[in-house]
Amino acid sequence: MILFASLVFLLLLYSAACLGGGTLALRILTYRSDTALKYSAGTMLATAFVLGQGLLASLWLLLALVGWFSRPVVFGVVVILALSGVILAWRWIRGFARQAALIWRELRSDTWGWQSLAGLTILLCLAWITSIGRPLTVDASSFYMALPKVVAASHRLVPLPGYEAFTNLGLQGEMHYAALMSLQSPDAARMFAWPTILAGAVILLALGRRVGLGRRGQWIALAGLFTSSAVILLSGDGKVDLFAVPFGLAAYYWVLQVRNGPLRLALWLTGLFSGFAIVAKLSYLPVMAPGIVMLLVWQYWEDFRDPIKRKQTLVTVTTAGLQIFVGLLLAFTPHLIQNGILYHNPFSPFGSNTMGWAEQLWFGPETTRRIVLTYPLALTFGMYWAQYGDISPLVLAFLPLGLLLPRPRSFLASPLVAVTLAALVGLVVYAVFFPSVLAPRYFLVVLLLLILFPARAAEFVSRNDSKPRWLAAGVMGVTHIILVVVGLYFLVNVFYISNTYHYLKGNLSECERDSIYCDAMIAINRVAEPGDRVFLKSFPSYWLRPDLIQCMLPPSVVTLVGMRDADERWAYLYEQNVSFLLADKATHSAEIDALDLANPPGWLELKLLYSNEDETLMAFQIKWVDPPTQVSETCQQLNPPAWDIVSKK
C-alpha cells in the first residue's frame, strides 16, 4: 500500500502545485480588484487549478527546451507552488468544503431516488482510480508516455525518435506526465487524468448553474459526463486528449461572464483558456473559435440593435475580441517557441510537410455519408474504427424533453440557448471539415456542452411533471439504468479493480499489467549497455530504457525492403551500430521478413532474448562477428544525461 500512498500523495502535491500556479496568476490578473474573485469557491478552485495546469505545462516546456528540466528544478517548483496553492487558495478550499457540506445536506433532504442517482454517479467517478490496473494503449506507449519518459530522463525536449514529425503538436498533457515521471511516478502521471476531469466536471457544473441548472440538473449533467464512454476511455490510458477538455469548458464559462462579472478578468481567462485548449488539442481550433466569438457577440446583441449604442458597442466588442486574442497568443507563445526551436517554424505543423493529420481519411464515401446522416446516433452508439468512445446516451434520451421546457422570455436572452447553439455550431463545423474522422475526443468539449440542454430538460420534467408522473419516473429510471450498465460495461475495459489491487499490493508487475511489448523490451534492457542502439520494428517504445529510446534506430528512418538483399540490410544495421532488434511481425512483417531472420549472414549471430508464443514479437541481441563494413554512427552522452547520435564520418 506504500505505492498507493505515494501515488495519492504525489497527485495531491502536484494538483496543489497547479492550484498554486493558477492562484498566483489569478492574483496578478485581478491586481487591485479583489472583488473580481468573489465567485463560488468550487468554480474558483477549478479555474485556478486548470489555469495552473496550463501555465505549469508551459513552464515545463520552456525549461525542457533549454535543458533545465532536472528533478531538483521540478521538485523545487512543485513544492513552492504547492505551498503557495494551499496558503493562497485556503479561503476557497474552506469555502468548497462548506459547499460540499451544503450539497450533502440538500441531497439528504431529497428523495431516495436522487440520493441513489448521486451515489452511483460518485461511484463511477471514484472508479477512475482503478485505472491504475489498466494496460497502456498503443498510442500512449508509442508517443504520449514515451516522450515524457525521455524528457524526464534527459532533462530536455527534442523530437522523439520515430516521431520527428509528430513532436510539433502541443505538449500540454505530455509535460505534466514528464514532471510526474521526473518525480519518480509514471503511475501518478497516468492517473493525472483524474484530477483533470474532476476540475472539468466542476467547471461543467458551474456552466450548468450559469445556464439555469438547479441541483438535480447538475447531478444529471454529472451523470452525463461520467457515463460518456469518450470520457471514461481516457481514464488512465496514457493518452492526452482529456487535458484540452477543462481548458475548453473554462473558456466557455468565462466568456459567459463578460457582461456579468469582471470584464477584464473574464476576457483574459477566455483568451488564456482558449489558447491552452487549442494547444492541447489543435482540432479544437475550428470547433471552439466560432462558438467563443458567437457567445461574445451574443451578449452584446441587444446593444447592437440599438442605433444609439451601436457604434460604441462595436468598439467594445472589437476591443474585447482583441484582448481575448492577446490572452490566446500568450497561451500559445511557449508552443510557438517550441516549434521555432525544434522545427525552425513556429507555426508548424502549418507551413510544413507534416500536415497529414489534417487530411485524414478514415472511411470511404458511403460510410462517411452514413456517419454524417446519423450523427446523433453515431455519436451515441457508434463503434467505428478508432472512434474511441461516445457521448452519454442520457443526452439522446432526454433531448426530446426539451420540447416541454417553457419558452424563454427571449431566445436571445437565454444562456442555455446561447451555449447549446455555440456547441452545435462547433459540432457542425467539425462535421463539415472532417466528415470522415469520427473521433469524439477531437471535439469533446462541445459534446460535453451539449449535455446541459437535456440535463436542464430532465430536471424540469422531474420537478414539474403532473400525475401520472411517468416522465419524472422515466428520467429517474433511465439515468439509473445507464449509470449501472455503463459502470458494469467498463469493469473489464477500463476499471480493472482486481489488477489495481494486486498491482498496488506489489503482486502484479508492470509487464503483467501492460503487455508483451513490456516483456520484450525489459529483456533488452537487462543486457543492453548504456548507449546501445536498438533497431525498433514496432510502434511502442515506452518500456525501453530512456537511453535506449534516445539512441534507437527508429522504424521510420529506413526502408529495408528497398535494399538489394538481406546481406545489404544487415550491413546497413551494422553501419548504424545496431546491437538489438525488436521485431513486431504483427505491424512490420514486410521489413522483418526482408531480414530473413532464420538465415542471417555468417558474419553475425542472433541471440533470441524474448519471443511470445506465436513468435509474432521477438527481441534479439545481434553479435557482429566479422562484418564487411564500418560503423558510421554511435550514440554518446555529449550533454549528460541526454544521449545523442554522433556520425563517425
Next chain:
Amino acid sequence: MLQPSSDDHSLSTSLWIKIALCAWMGAVVLLFIILFWPPCLWGLAQGLGIMDKLQLLQDWITPFFSAGYLS
C-alpha cells in the same frame, strides 16, 4: 444580458405525448443495452434464457453503427 429562466412553470402535457417521450427514452436505453451489454452479465443473460436472442440482436444492429478503416 443572458439570464436563465426560472423553473416556476407547471408541466401539463397530454398523455400521448408522455407515452411518446417515455417510449423514446425506453428505445434509447434498450438500444444501448443491446449494443453495450456488460460482459460480466452474459451469465445473467444465459440464466434468463435471452443470451441467444441478445447475441442475435447485437449481431444484427452492430453493423449499422460500425465500420472498419477505409471501408
